[in-house]
Every structure is written in C-alpha cells, then in structure tokens.
Amino acid sequence: MKVSLFVTCLSEMFYPHVAKDMTEVLERLNCDVEFPKGQICCGQPAFNSGYLEDAKKAAKQMITAFDGAEYVVTPSGSCAAMFKEYPSMFADDATWKQQAEALADKTYELCQFIVNVLGVEDLGASFPAKATYHTSCHMTRLLGETEAPFKLLSHVKGLELVPLKNNYDCCGFGGTFSVKMVPISEQMVDEKIRHVEETEAEVLIGADNGCLMNIQGRINRQGKRIKVLHIAEILNHQQKGGAEYANENRDGALL
Amino acid sequence: MPMKIGTEPFFERVDRSIHDDFMRQAMASAQDRLRGRKLEATVGDDSLIDWELWRNAGEEIRRHTLENLDFYLEQLSESYAARGGHVFFAATAEEANRYIQEVVQKKQAKHVVKAKSMVTEEIGLNEALEAVGCDVLESDLAEYILQIDDHDRPSHIVVPSLHKNKEQIRDTFREKRGYTKSEKPEELAAFAREELREAFLKAEVGITGCNFAVADSGTVALVTNEGNANMVTTLPDTQITVMGMERIVPSWEELDVLVTLLCRSAVGQKLTTYVTGLSPDLEADSVDSPKDYHLVIVDGGRSKALGTEFQSALHCIRCAACVNVCPVYRHIGGHAYGSIYQGPIGAVLSPILGGYEEYGELPYASSLCAACTEACPVKIPLHELLIKHRQRYVSGGGHPKASEKLSMKVFGIGASSPSLFQMAKGMAPAMLSPFTKEKRIEKGPGPMKPWTEIRDFPAPSRDNFRKWFDEHKKKAGDDQ
Known part of the structure; x- marks a missing residue:
C-alpha cells in the first residue's frame, strides 16, 4: 500500500x-x-x-x-x-x-x-511509564476520531495510561489564538497543565504537535518536569525504558 | 441598558475577569455541572433513541422557518391579530421602545412587571420605561437579583446571575432591601417571592419575552421554571410580549421538538416546570384575564444576517449549550464579552447586531476548538461562523493590523513556494540563534513575541527530515 x-x-x-x-x-x-x-x-x-x-x-x-x-x-x-x-x-x-x-x-x-485503514492496533511498542493523553479538539470534533489513539496506546507494553480530567477542554493553542489572545490562552493551558499534574503522570502524550508545542512551551516556562511526546514517538519505541527514553535529548537522534 | 456591557476596551475587561477568582470558580463549577446534566438528558437518555436525530430535526425546522421567515411572520401576525391581539413590527430598538412606551402611557400605567427576556435587555426597555415614569420590576429571580444590585448586567443568557453566589446575594438583599435572614437559597427565594407578590398585584402591565411564537395558532410559548412568567401573564390587565423576529415556529408540532431540545440542552431537564402557551383570546365576560395583548416583533439588525453566510446564527434557540462548554467563557466569564450575548453564540451574534466597531474582537476570542458546534442542539456551525466573521473583518469589514495583513501575504507566498520554504527552514536556526538558549527561545523577536510572553518557543531543529528520508530510502534500496 x-x-x-x-x-x-x-x-x-x-x-x-x-x-x-x-x-x-x-x-x-x-x-x-x-x-x-x-x-x-x-x-x-x-x-x-x-x-x-x-x-x-x-x-x-x-x-x-x-x-x-x-x-x-x-x-x-x-x-x-x-x-x-x-x-x-x-x-x-x-x-x-x-x-x-x-x-x-x-x-x-x-x-x-x-x-x-490498516486494521492494526498492536504495533509491538513498549513504553514503561505512567502517562496521560491529551485529546486534541480538531481530531475529536472535526475528524470525529475519538478511539484510535486509545486503541493503539492500550497495546503499548508497560504503558500505564491514566485518564485526564476535563480532557474535552481545549489546551489554549488554537493557532493564532495563542498569540492574539495571550491572557486567555494562558489560563486555558494552565488549567490543562494542572489537570495533567493531578494525574501524576510522567509523560503527556498527544497526537498533534500544535497542542504539544503550546503545552510543552508552558511546562518549560514553568520549569515543570512533565515530558511531552507525540504518539508516533511512543508507537515507534520498542527497546529502552519509557521515562528514561523521554529524558534523552531527542535532537541528534536523526542524523 | 442596551446590548453593550461596560465601556472598557476588550483586553481590560478580560484582564479584570481573569483576576476575579470567585467569578472564575463559579463559571468552572457551573460549566462542569451543566455539562454533566446536559449529557445525561441528551446523548445519555435512551428514551430519545438517538439525540443526533433530534438535532437533525431541530436544524431542519430552524432552517425551514428562517428560509420562509416572511411567510411565517405574516401568518403569525394574522393569527395573533385574529385572536384580538395587536402586532407591531419594530425595525429598531428605538421603535420597539417607543411603541411600548406609548402603550404604557395610554394605559396610564405606573407599575410594570417583567418575566425574563434577553431581547428586552438588548433593546434597553427598562430604561425606556423608567424614562416615562414607570416603575419596572424584574420577576425572574436571577434578573431580580441583578436589578436590585444596581442594575448589574447578565453574564449568561440562561442564568443571568451566574457570576454571583448565595453569600453575595444575601448581602445585596440586606443592603438594598432590608433582608435579615441567612444565605440559604430557600430563605432568599422566599423573601424575593414575598416582595414580588405585591408587585404582581399592583402592576398594570406585564411584559414577557418569547421562547417561540407559534405561527399558525398565534401563541407565544414561554419555557420557565419559577412560575413568575405565569403571574406576569395572568395578573396585569395589559400584556406585552417582545420577541426577536426569528423566534418563530410553524406549528405546535415543531414547538414540541424545539422545546425538547431547549429544555434538555439548557438545563438538562426533560421539561421545565412550566411551558406556557399564551394566546390573546379576549373573553368579554372574563374578570381575571388580561384585557389587551401586544406582540412586539423586533428586527434590531437581525435582517442583516438574512440571506448571508450568517443566516444560521438566527437558528439559535438561546439554550446556552455552547456557552456552557466554551473554554474561553470558562476563564473570562460573561461580562468580558462586553455584550449581553456571550460565549460562542455571543461572539457570532453581537457583531451581526452591533457591528465590528463595538464587537470586532469577539470573533477572535475563540480557539476554534468547536466544542460549541458539537454542543449546539440545532447544529449551528458556530466555529465556522467565527471564521466567516474573521474573513469579513480582514477583507474590509474591520480594521486588521497592517503587520498581520503583511505577514499573511508573506505566508501565502512562502506556503506556495517549496524553495522559499526550504530556504527559510534552513536559515531559521541561525537567525534565531541569538534568541536561543538550551534549545528554547524565551524571548522571541517580532511575531514570536506574544507567544514567548508566557511560554517557551522550541528552537528550530537543525535536523533535516527531507535529507534523512532520502538517505533512508536509498539505504533501503541498497539493502534489497
């Protein structure tokens, strides 16, 4: 294919x-x-x-x-x-x-x-860590895809996925919204991060780099220690320990 | 007071709201509660079989009605008049107020009681009546609370006093009305009830809004919980109903569907305590029914949306389901919108009715997360309408920043030229390196500045995916 x-x-x-x-x-x-x-x-x-x-x-x-x-x-x-x-x-x-x-x-x-389309849920991935998942608005509401990421993550060995409170609320990214409406966006991302912290997860997984850039940018600014990863990184991860992997410097892994 | 709330600029209103801890907590807990109750009464209620089918029906009814609005308005007008009522079409708020003033003056009325109505807030009816020497009393409990608290403004179209808690209400009652009891809701309500009872008996004129007017029978349907609307429509001799011109249904059959959608979406109730059908039937020998009925149908800018990409905004049935799921409303509350219509529907409707000069920021006060569109019981594509507003705003309707227009032009050029894009990508790490610290940018230049006010920006990667992909493919080819 x-x-x-x-x-x-x-x-x-x-x-x-x-x-x-x-x-x-x-x-x-x-x-x-x-x-x-x-x-x-x-x-x-x-x-x-x-x-x-x-x-x-x-x-x-x-x-x-x-x-x-x-x-x-x-x-x-x-x-x-x-x-x-x-x-x-x-x-x-x-x-x-x-x-x-x-x-x-x-x-x-x-x-x-x-x-x-491929009809596959188990990719043989392994990621031993406690994580929570951010459901992106456009994926769930505009594409109507609410289940696929959870099906895939449920087969990842060692991954403990905990639910995120108010997961349906936007993280405050919204493209240009994040720079046009800074004070409102700030409140939204802060509430999102509060809920992530409440889960005590080491890793926040998402399937959209826009949201992740926003959440991670705010987490970094606040000096918090939660790791933010795209679901493709989890699904392609097969050998090393999860939290340990997340701590690696990902740059330079490429070339 | 008219549609507009306050005179401060948008970001000052936002700033003040964000620092109002009590209000914010009230908004968040109200949203969480209302969302849960709505879900239970809609998608979670098996007796409806499939909530989506109800939404489809609602959308169809509203679309059909608005597409044939001229027909149904005429039918309503005729059927209402045939039953003895007077109908007045008001093109503007001023016309509506003038007509109502005249009715009241002709009756030499001094006391007016009102049931909850957003359209009378919109046209500023209370002030207009006070200007001709009338004493106007709001009888909806939430509106009553706002009125006695020095005319505070509604912060939610269904629960206007959502921004106040019971302790604040207790204090207002004490200060303004000599209340002596506690903050228990029952005691507060009992006190208001007693005060209102007097007013109902004294009033010569009763004024209500209108949830839906049934075109073929000439009936005004009111959907309420407190019972005050029934007092307003029964006791005073003169009845005035004020309605936005789009609040119309063809017949009782469609009314049934829309009332179901409204009650469940607004407050998670299968049915409100009262659904009142008010028809202007004059019975000559009746001693206790009103003697005179008036229906004031207000355009107030609504016709500007007819036949445009915004027509579906007029499908709104004012349930506030979109407000109750909006993450922006959650954090800034109702007053920050600067309009009595707040949340996503407010951000769509206020600029239509009041223009971009006053409400130009509102379409941008949304992350386009589409929670509103998902929640709307009549399927108004709210987030799409917000984008349509932005399109109008930047193409002549409003005043977009010149720098934004320019950067979008540059974007258009860059996004249609792979070589330019690759060049920019290649240059970005070096250009941003003065701002980059440990792979992040804490204080970005130019358009990056607002982003880095509150968050770090990732440093552009020096890695080149295209190069990696080519080599990766080549390697795979060699291996075969």
Whole structure:
C-alpha cells in the first residue's frame, strides 16, 4: 500500500523526529512510504485568521503536491481536518474543488489510518511509564476520531495510561489564538497543565504537535518536569525504558 | 441598558475577569455541572433513541422557518391579530421602545412587571420605561437579583446571575432591601417571592419575552421554571410580549421538538416546570384575564444576517449549550464579552447586531476548538461562523493590523513556494540563534513575541527530515 507522508510544517521545522518515527512505524506495517517534496503548510494559520485568499495559495500548493497519492497520512488531526476543509474554500471553482475533494477523501490522521485503514492496533511498542493523553479538539470534533489513539496506546507494553480530567477542554493553542489572545490562552493551558499534574503522570502524550508545542512551551516556562511526546514517538519505541527514553535529548537522534 | 456591557476596551475587561477568582470558580463549577446534566438528558437518555436525530430535526425546522421567515411572520401576525391581539413590527430598538412606551402611557400605567427576556435587555426597555415614569420590576429571580444590585448586567443568557453566589446575594438583599435572614437559597427565594407578590398585584402591565411564537395558532410559548412568567401573564390587565423576529415556529408540532431540545440542552431537564402557551383570546365576560395583548416583533439588525453566510446564527434557540462548554467563557466569564450575548453564540451574534466597531474582537476570542458546534442542539456551525466573521473583518469589514495583513501575504507566498520554504527552514536556526538558549527561545523577536510572553518557543531543529528520508530510502534500496 502506497502512503504519502504529510509531515506538517511544524514537524518539519521543530519536530523532525516525529516525522521519522511515523515513517518507521508505517514501514514496519508494510506501507510503501513516499514523501512528496512539494508539501509545505496546510494553510491553517491564514485560513483561521480570515485570510482566505492567502490560505488558498497554500491549499493549491498542497493539492498539487499530493496529486498522485493513494493515501495521505499526517501526524496531526488538525492539519488533516484542514485538508478536509479545502473543498469549501473552492466552492466557486469547479476544477480545484474536485481536486480538493479527492485530496480530502484520501487524507487520514496517523492513528486513524493505522487502526481504521490498516486494521492494526498492536504495533509491538513498549513504553514503561505512567502517562496521560491529551485529546486534541480538531481530531475529536472535526475528524470525529475519538478511539484510535486509545486503541493503539492500550497495546503499548508497560504503558500505564491514566485518564485526564476535563480532557474535552481545549489546551489554549488554537493557532493564532495563542498569540492574539495571550491572557486567555494562558489560563486555558494552565488549567490543562494542572489537570495533567493531578494525574501524576510522567509523560503527556498527544497526537498533534500544535497542542504539544503550546503545552510543552508552558511546562518549560514553568520549569515543570512533565515530558511531552507525540504518539508516533511512543508507537515507534520498542527497546529502552519509557521515562528514561523521554529524558534523552531527542535532537541528534536523526542524523 | 442596551446590548453593550461596560465601556472598557476588550483586553481590560478580560484582564479584570481573569483576576476575579470567585467569578472564575463559579463559571468552572457551573460549566462542569451543566455539562454533566446536559449529557445525561441528551446523548445519555435512551428514551430519545438517538439525540443526533433530534438535532437533525431541530436544524431542519430552524432552517425551514428562517428560509420562509416572511411567510411565517405574516401568518403569525394574522393569527395573533385574529385572536384580538395587536402586532407591531419594530425595525429598531428605538421603535420597539417607543411603541411600548406609548402603550404604557395610554394605559396610564405606573407599575410594570417583567418575566425574563434577553431581547428586552438588548433593546434597553427598562430604561425606556423608567424614562416615562414607570416603575419596572424584574420577576425572574436571577434578573431580580441583578436589578436590585444596581442594575448589574447578565453574564449568561440562561442564568443571568451566574457570576454571583448565595453569600453575595444575601448581602445585596440586606443592603438594598432590608433582608435579615441567612444565605440559604430557600430563605432568599422566599423573601424575593414575598416582595414580588405585591408587585404582581399592583402592576398594570406585564411584559414577557418569547421562547417561540407559534405561527399558525398565534401563541407565544414561554419555557420557565419559577412560575413568575405565569403571574406576569395572568395578573396585569395589559400584556406585552417582545420577541426577536426569528423566534418563530410553524406549528405546535415543531414547538414540541424545539422545546425538547431547549429544555434538555439548557438545563438538562426533560421539561421545565412550566411551558406556557399564551394566546390573546379576549373573553368579554372574563374578570381575571388580561384585557389587551401586544406582540412586539423586533428586527434590531437581525435582517442583516438574512440571506448571508450568517443566516444560521438566527437558528439559535438561546439554550446556552455552547456557552456552557466554551473554554474561553470558562476563564473570562460573561461580562468580558462586553455584550449581553456571550460565549460562542455571543461572539457570532453581537457583531451581526452591533457591528465590528463595538464587537470586532469577539470573533477572535475563540480557539476554534468547536466544542460549541458539537454542543449546539440545532447544529449551528458556530466555529465556522467565527471564521466567516474573521474573513469579513480582514477583507474590509474591520480594521486588521497592517503587520498581520503583511505577514499573511508573506505566508501565502512562502506556503506556495517549496524553495522559499526550504530556504527559510534552513536559515531559521541561525537567525534565531541569538534568541536561543538550551534549545528554547524565551524571548522571541517580532511575531514570536506574544507567544514567548508566557511560554517557551522550541528552537528550530537543525535536523533535516527531507535529507534523512532520502538517505533512508536509498539505504533501503541498497539493502534489497
């Protein structure tokens, strides 16, 4: 099965190890993984701020980049949801709309793809640590995917997953919201971190680097010791101890 | 007082709210409680078979009604008039107030009692009546509390006094009304009840809002819990109902569905204590029913949404389910919105009715988490409407920052040129290295500044995924 990676601009810029983990996980599942080089950003920063025309430029770039793809898989529910928004952006342009629909139809978030398309839940991963999971809003509400990450995590050996209070509340990221509405975003992320602390988990797992960048940025600023990891990192982890792994310097693991 | 609350700029209101610990705790615990109760009475209630089917039905009814609003308004007007009531269409708040003032003056009325109504808050009816020498009393307990507390403003469309606790209410009653008992809700309610009883008997005019007006029968339906609306609509000789022009249902059949959606979504009740149907039937020999009925139908800017991408905002049935799940409302409360319509629906509706000059920040006061859209019983795509507002705001409707427009233009160019993007990615670590400490940026330059006010920014990675991927593929090819 041919899978085209849509690694997201955020992963490419800041979290390339997530893209690498995702590649290795999919290859282990016998996917023929390719990386379309024309990909940049889904356009969400412009779209959500109301700049439709600027967002369309990003969208056209992505539609073209993934033109030949069979399946498009991304480590972000939010960016996947943005692809699914494309058809609405080209309501008055039949040609682009048709291509946008084709892209929307073949796009999946990583967990969703593994569980629902490949039909696999146990990836043989092991991660001995106490962790909790942040359910990202766009993945649950816009993609409607509420179960896949939990199914995958339930098979990770040694992982003790504890529930997170008010997990349905947004972490305060919201793209440009996080810089336009700083005082409100701050209260939201602080409440999220309070609930994470209440779980006494060593690790916070999420499936969207946007949310994770926000939560981790605030945790670092507060000097707290909770580790923040993308679910692809957990799923690709097979040998070493969990908490120990999380403490490693992840940079340089790549090249 | 009209729709607007306060005169401070948006961020000052937000700042004040964020530092109001009591209010914030009240909001959080109310949300947690209301959310639980709503879920139990909706998705959790097997007797409904499938809550989603109810939502679909609600959406269909509202869409159909708004698409045929002219027809149903005419039908309502005719059926109400056929039963002896007077109908007045008010294009503006001023027109509505003037008409009501005239009715009251013609009756030489001095005492007016009101049931809870957001639209009368919106048009500032109380002040208009006081200006012509009327004594106006709110009889909904929450509104009564706000009124005697120096006209405090509502912070929630269903529970207007949500920002006050029982101790604060006790103190207000003591200070303003000579109350002597404790903060027990029963004692507070009994006291208010006694005061209100007098007012009901004295009032010449009763004014209510309208949850739904039934077009084919000319009936105004009121959904309440306290019973005060029944006193307001029974005792005074003159009845005035004020309704937003979209609050209409074709017949009792649709009313049934919408009342079900409203009660369950608003307060998690299968049905409120009272659902009152008020028709202006004049019985010549009746000694105890009102003698005169008026229905004031207010546009107040609503027609600006008709036929636009915002029409579905008029589908709202004012249940506040979106408010009760909104994480922004949770932390800033109602007053920070600066409008009597708060939360997600307030952020959509206030700019439609009051314009971007006054309410331009509200569409941005959302992380677009879509909890509102998920909660709405009539499936208004609230978070999408917030984006539509932003689109209008930046394309001529409002005043976006020039720097933002420019950076979005640059974004558009960068996001459609792989070589530019790769160049920027390659340069970023070096360019940001003066700001980078131990792989994080604590004080970022330019657009990064607001982010780093409260959080660290990750240093751009020096690793190159594209390069790794190519080598990885090559290696796999060599191995075969």
